[in-house]
Amino acid sequence: MKKIWILFFAFGAAAQERRDPRVEAIVQRIEPAPLQATVAKLVSFGTRHTLSETSGPRGIGAARKWLATEFGRIGQRSRPFEDRFLAPTGPRIPAPVEIVNLGVVIPGTDAARSRQAIVMTGHYDSIPTDPMDAKSDAPGADDDASGVSMALEMARAFAAEQPAVSLYFVAVAGEEQGLVGSQHLAERLKSEGLEILAMTSVDIAGNGEGQDGIRDTSSGRIFSEGVPAVESEAQKKLREAVGGENDSPAREWARYLQSVGERYSEGLTLRLMLRRDRIARGSDHISFARLGYPAVRLMESRENYRRQHQTPRIENGLEYGDDLAHFDAPYAARLCRALAAAIASLAFAPAPPQKIVLAGAVSPDTKLRWTLPADPRLASVIVYRRGAGEVRWQERTLLGKVDHVVLPSLVPDNFFFAVATVDAAGNESLPHPPAELGR
Ligand SMILES: [Zn+2]
Structure with missing residues (x-):
């Protein structure tokens, strides 16, 4: 359990939002x-x-x-x-x-x-x-x-x-x-x-x-x-x-x-x-x-x-x-x-993840799985999370090119989740909430 926690926070630390020079150039033209x-x-x-x-x-x-x-x-x-x-x-x-x-x-x-x-x-x-x-x-x-x-x-x-x-x-x-x-x-x-x-x-x-x-x-x-x-x-x-x-x-x-x-x-x-x-x-x-x-x-x-x-x-x-x-x-x-x-x-941005399944209800852990798009621009998957009383996303975790994650000691009832993809320059797909409940 301890190892998973360390891994989770290590990913979290790398989750800085980046600016793409191509996007900046477009913005500067306005x-x-x-x-x-x-x-x-x-x-x-x-x-x-x-x-x-x-x-x-x-x-x-x-x-x-x-x-x-x-x-x-x-x-x-x-x-x-x-x-x-x-x-x-x-x-x-x-x-x-x-x-x-x-x-x-x-x-x-x-x-x-x-x-x-x-x-x-x-x-x-x-x-x-x-x-x-x-x-x-x-x-x-x-x-x-x-x-x-x-x-x-x-x-x-x-x-x-x-x-x-x-x-x-x-x-x-x-x-x-x-x-x-x-x-x-x-x-x-x-x-x-x-x-x-x-x-x-x-x-x-x-x-x-x-x-x-x-x-x-x-x-x-x-x-x-x-x-x-x-x-x-x-x-x-x-x-x-x-x-x-x-x-x-x-x-x-x-x-x-x-x-x-x-x-x-x-x-x-x-x-x-x-x-x-x-x-x-x-x-x-x-x-x-x-x-x-x-x-x-x-x-x-x-x-x-x-x-x-x-x-x-x-x-x-x-x-x-x-x-x-x-x-x-x-x-x-x-x-x-x-x-x-x-x-x-x-x-x-790359195409978004597909078929996102949320599991872990009636358990202390949240489990999410999804299908990765076949998009060469895909650099990583991002899991977004916010408390169930919040409006803005609070946590943003880069996971790499994986198709599932277990978030230990996060009771799914107390949070909202969504999954997005991101390219190497920091351009993200829209976050997609789970489309299905699973086990
Ligand atoms: Zn008007």
Whole structure:
């Protein structure tokens, strides 16, 4: 017993998190100035309401033409991506309207994982006070030119990279009309047989001062669902048996984004929010969650509600409107670097372990076993552990290329576990919790 303990701690001591120079290089390419330029350009179209005009210099048509040009000129390994469709009449769509989601795909290089992808979206449509008003100014600087500017910058930053899995950076429309653009995008990617490992909607991510007057440009929030919107009967049974409400695929991606994001984005703290979105509100990640994909929302820490969904005006001496003047590009860049780092690290990482079995219930020891992926990048397996009352992982143990471990004197009831793989540069797969209980 004593020997096993020593071995366990020796591995534990080697478990330093590392920074990959390739990921650092991508992060360094994200600068405030181009984010600022994109937001300014998008604001200049007056309104980007989904039902606004599509022929003149004003309206969503001009905005999407400009975005198509910008995404189209990136080149290198990137390929322009377009998802164009006619949205039928709905609660916020009085007559069928053409919606265009557009961005780039950076194709994955691992032939064995050619159907896997990581998706990021921002929405380029905007609304004034009345959601059906397609004529009034709706600058939408923070909501959500901020997210679109990040999609464009990340498309540029990753354009020459060789990720193992494909990356989608997409500006969607129709968000304010009921998530109709992202719903179509998610359904299309699903119908194409894509397995989305992680999806992030960046929405309202550049305002550094809350309505309460408190400034915060050094933290962000990640919203994720606990109980998955989609789960099989077997998954539900397992979740109930182990108490897996805080270990949904979305929550694992949220924790991953928090941890890798903080590692690479200097001076940024990311807060895990244990709910799908702010209370009774939503964004495009929900379209992906509804199809069973791990999807989260990344956004600013402190919102100013007088600058969201408001026709620009001054009322009783108070300023309303989502204007360019309150977009904080250095803050947005910090959030964008965190997301770029997490996407890069996951995209370079080996395939995750498969068929993870947790055993040892009704015993003083925890036993875990899994199947190793046949991935040449695999350098080691990592076992994550946290106390059963904790939110963040607390222990991270590198085990080498093994397919099982016994953790003596760790009663499984008192901990949560997950298993990940890591490459030689420190890029980790998502941690996967046990998918099965065994003996
Ligand atoms: Zn929004």
